[in-house]
Amino acid sequence: MAQSSPPIPTSSAADVVSTRPVGEERRRQIIQEAIRCFADKGFRGTTVRDLASRVGITEAALYRYFPSKEALYQAIIDEKIAAPDPVESVEAAARAGDDRAVFGGLAHGFLANGDTDPSFLRILLYTGLEGHELSAPFFAQRIRRIREFVAGYIAQRIRDGAFRDVDPTLGARAFLGMVVDYLIVRQIFQQKDVYGEGHGPQQVADAFVAIFLDGIRRRDERSDV
Numbered sequence: 447m448a449q450s451s452p453p454i455p456t457s458s459a460a461d462v463v464s465t466r467p468v469g470e471e472r473r474r475q476i477i478q479e480a481i482r483c484f485a486d487k488g489f490r491g492t493t494v495r496d497l498a499s500r501v502g503i504t505e506a507a508l509y510r511y512f513p514s515k516e517a518l519y520q521a522i523i524d525e526k527i528a529a530p531d532p533v534e535s536v537e538a539a540a541r542a543g544d545d546r547a548v549f550g551g552l553a554h555g556f557l558a559n560g561d562t563d564p565s566f567l568r569i570l571l572y573t574g575l576e577g578h579e580l581s582a583p584f585f586a587q588r589i590r591r592i593r594e595f596v597a598g599y600i601a602q603r604i605r606d607g608a609f610r611d612v613d614p615t616l617g618a619r620a621f622l623g624m625v626v627d628y629l630i631v632r633q634i635f636q637q638k639d640v641y642g643e644g645h646g647p648q649q650v651a652d653a654f655v656a657i658f659l660d661g662i663r664r665r666d667e668r669s670d671v
Contacts, residue, residue, distance in 0.1 A: 557647035
């Protein structure tokens with residue numbers, strides 16, 4: 447009598463390892479897609495249905511991770527606030543009075559981040575135009591802090607006798623304005639050739655710093671620009 451072959455085992459749904467994102471991985475995916483969606487349509491123009499569709503899940507599933515659109519936007523802002531502080535990276539140079547390292551470090555950091563994370567600039571501009579209150583913590587903790595740091599550094603260097611007697615706040619706006627113009631032209635208007643072919647963030651930062659320092663330094667302090 448022929449021996450029957452053993453039955454071939456079948457896999458149940460529970461036995462199959464799911465390749466779908468779960469937990470923190472899914473939450474990260476939702477945040478990344480939300481950044482793109484808010485950057486395309488703004489906060490007001492984006493619906494929960496839009497967000498769920500971009501992720502490829504139902505609205506009910508999205509609500510399990512974030513109870514509202516506002517909560518999702520807040521998570522994006524919290525993530526950006528928690529990122530490394532650009533001011534901390536140049537504080538040692540500021541204490542040493544190293545002008546080139548201070549302004550160069552800030553400029554290069556802003557320009558490089560703008561190229562790697564262009565969507566967030568669009569979100570900030572959208573929320574500014576929409577007057578969204580959830581953007582206030584980011585402006586207070588990052589943008590205002592940077593502006594006040596630069597103004598304070600300029601004021602100190604005026605007291606040191608290294609810079610001309612200018613309004614420190616206007617000086618800070620002049621420096622940051624060059625950087626912001628570069629980012630807006632490239633990332634918002636998509637005019638990536640305006641600043642010249644082949645000019646990377648470091649080259650542009652160096653040029654901006656040289657122009658700025660040549661204008662603000664006392665004449666007898668310009669030899670090393």
